[in-house]
Amino acid sequence: MKTKTGRTWRALRKVMGLAVLTLVLLIGVALKLAPYIYTEISSWIEPHAIVDAAPAVLARGTMVDDYWAVERLNAGTFAIGEPRYYQRNYSYLILGTKRALLFDAGSGTRDILPIVKRLTSLPVTVMPSHLHYDHMGGITRFNAIALIDLPATRADVHYGQFIPTRYEFVGLIDDLVLPGFQVSQWIHPGNWIDLGGRRLQVLSTPGHTPTSAALFDPGYTQFFAGDFIYPGQLYAQLPGASRSAYRSTTNALLASLPHETTIWSAHCCRPGEGIRAPYLGVGDLIALQLALDRFSAGHLPARGFYPRKFGVNERLEFFTGFPWTNE
Numbered sequence: 175m176k177t178k179t180g181r182t183w184r185a186l187r188k189v190m191g192l193a194v195l196t197l198v199l200l201i202g203v204a205l206k207l208a209p210y211i212y213t214e215i216s217s218w219i220e221p222h223a224i225v226d227a228a229p230a231v232l233a234r235g236t237m238v239d240d241y242w243a244v245e246r247l248n249a250g251t252f253a254i255g256e257p258r259y260y261q262r263n264y265s266y267l268i269l270g271t272k273r274a275l276l277f278d279a280g281s282g283t284r285d286i287l288p289i290v291k292r293l294t295s296l297p298v299t300v301m302p303s304h305l306h307y308d309h310m311g312g313i314t315r316f317n318a319i320a321l322i323d324l325p326a327t328r329a330d331v332h333y334g335q336f337i338p339t340r341y342e343f344v345g346l347i348d349d350l351v352l353p354g355f356q357v358s359q360w361i362h363p364g365n366w367i368d369l370g371g372r373r374l375q376v377l378s379t380p381g382h383t384p385t386s387a388a389l390f391d392p393g394y395t396q397f398f399a400g401d402f403i404y405p406g407q408l409y410a411q412l413p414g415a416s417r418s419a420y421r422s423t424t425n426a427l428l429a430s431l432p433h434e435t436t437i438w439s440a441h442c443c444r445p446g447e448g449i450r451a452p453y454l455g456v457g458d459l460i461a462l463q464l465a466l467d468r469f470s471a472g473h474l475p476a477r478g479f480y481p482r483k484f485g486v487n488e489r490l491e492f493f494t495g496f497p498w499t500n501e
């Protein structure tokens with residue numbers, strides 16, 4: 175009797191031990207893969223309509239076809255926004271005398287090509303600020319596509335076709351298929367794009383993603399930041415995002431950008447200013463640098479479990495992952 179109870183008890187303890195071990199292992203794997211799991215389940219966590227049914231009322235610019243917000247920023251630059259798209263993306267059309275550059279291709283929710291053609295008759299090259307779906311959706315509508323020349327972007331070319339990986343594109347959030355296209359121009363970080371009478375410098379700006387690019391336009395002292403910085407919640411919790419890269423890129427930008435630079439961002443809007451092309455200043459980069467430094471030193475507490483969030487200033491909040499996933 176005594177032996178039988180003992181055996182049952184030992185077997186039960188063994189099963190429970192195995193269950194606890196499995197649970198601990200599963201939690202460990204989940205914590206390690208947090209950016210990927212977060213991406214996979216984010217459409218369940220935050221269900222969303224792709225296009226807002228209500229019409230958009232702009233603070234600046236003109237609504238075209240009830241979808242596009244077209245705003246002339248200066249003689250040679252247009253902002254093309256999608257204020258009814260749930261992420262409120264903004265692309266930028268930059269004109270030279272010989273050709274034009276479209277920085278970001280829109281979300282692809284509507285065809286951006288007719289809008290671009292309405293604004294310029296110049297040949298247009300499109301260049302994405304990074305490989306996320308909301309910036310690449312319209313890219314295959316263009317024949318001339320430029321990309322930042324990095325080992326990681328070159329690695330995505332197979333038999334002449336560039337195809338971003340699942341977690342570079344992250345279009346799984348909205349059930350989108352990976353785009354494939356030929357790259358017509360590879361641009362090294364630091365090199366210039368000549369549009370005729372206007373030159374833009376391509377900068378590598380890792381942080382939000384490892385292969386993010388930005389453009390500096392000395393003619394108008396403006397900087398096109400993509401998703402590196404915009405008014406709202408900066409995402410550094412997704413696969414490939416890195417807080418240390420965010421810090422070093424911020425420091426590099428502060429060392430190179432003139433203090434009076436206008437920063438044009440890829441997501442709208444500034445609080446209290448309605449719908450208009452989202453702009454920031456070098457002061458916002460300084461605030462970001464201070465917040466990142468304070469967070470890294472343990473002086474800035476974060477809210478939440480995943481992502482962890484901390485405030486930067488009245489316009490910016492920073493989302494990050496764990497030290498072992500997004501450091």
Ligand SMILES: [Zn+2]
Pocket residue numbers: 261306308309401440441
């Ligand atoms: Zn984006």
